[in-house]
Amino acid sequence: MKYSITEDGKAAYLQLYEQLRRDIVSGVYPHGGKLPSKRLLAEETGVSVITVEHAYGILCDEGYVEARQRSGYYVIYRESDFISHTSAFTPSPHTHMNGQHTDSEFPFSVLGRTMRRVMAEYAEELLARSPNRGCVELRHAIASYLARSCGITAHPEQIIIGSGAEYLYSLIVQLLGNDRVYGVEDPCYEKIRQVYKANGAKIERMKMGSDGIRTDELARSTATVLHITPFNSYPSGVTADVSKRMEYLRFIRQRNGFIIEDNYDSELTVSRKNEDTVFSLSSEGSVIYLNTFSRTVAPSIRVGYMVLPEKLLPDFEMKLGFYACTVPTFEQYVLAELLTSGDFERHINRIRRKRRKAQS
Secondary structure, rough: OOOOOOOOOOHHHHHHHHHHHHHHHHHOOOOEEEEOOOHHHHHHHOOOOOHHHHHHHHHHHOOOEEEEOEEEEEOOOOOOOOOOOOOOOOOOOOOOOOOOOOOOOOOOHHHHHHHHHHHHHHHHHOOOOOOOOOOOHHHHHHHHHOOOHHHHOHHHHHEEEHHHHHHHHHHHHHHHOOOEEEEEEEEEHHHHHHHHHOOEEEEEEEEEEEOOHHHHHHOOOOEEEEEEEEOOOOOOOOOOHHHHHHHHHHHHHHOOOOOEEOOOOOHHHOOOOOOOOHHHHHHOOOOOEEEEEOOOOOOOOOOEEEEHHHHHHHHHHHHHOOEEEEEEHHHHHHHHHHHHHHHHHHHHHHHHHHHHHHOO
């Protein structure tokens, strides 16, 4: 083995997780292969068995390995061997909140304190017009947060701020063109289909299986844009595992197209780490990442953002760069403060712990 832990400020379990994941994806540990025992790995790296167990737990959560009682941890990830799911699909329980108060809403005391601090510190700056792509402070804060939380490396220039997901869907159609076929999950959040239809795009519904869009549906599709919600798809509740996410990338690579990764609700996973985004798994710059703060802060916070691949930035500037940002400057500064202060992530971790406790 060749694993080591460095003093670079990153938690030991995350360092170990990343090294193991790299070796699993590259084939050092093939499908069905057994990982080293927790005790052996702990002795080699100089960490506790609990630290190793934590790293293995994240690999299990994300679908790279599975634990077998009194036997160890075995690799279940494989990139090329995809199973076609042709059986009837049964939606799993999933509650769509439709703007109602939920346990994921941000503590009002913290939100109120942050708003007062922003008003005191920024004062008349809050009256200034926001840059078209959004305030620099918020775009920098989002870029740092994405790098910390889910391995997305993006420059602030790639981040576009807008008033909610539906508005951003519309911008994407205008950017990529309505002469393309847009593949959407079936079933899917109905507004996705409605926005594309309203913008004149052709829609192709693609039936869901137990781990995402069925392989046979992808094979027959003519879509060159694929809109996916890989984490907790609504209304099915399906989460795509890492093999399915890689399949999506192979699908779109063959068509020289784009994936729209709508990562709604992803921060509120019960896992101890966010699952790999399709954006972070892609090396071709073919994924547009999209998320909002409506679930993680409050439904009244109609703020979303998308991360464009660098190769789309010139087209965006030429076609859509004239659009003014639709989010008030005040709300942008408040969200930037929540992200940079750590209050946002502390809230997310609190909700995750609460949900894990409820499941145990």
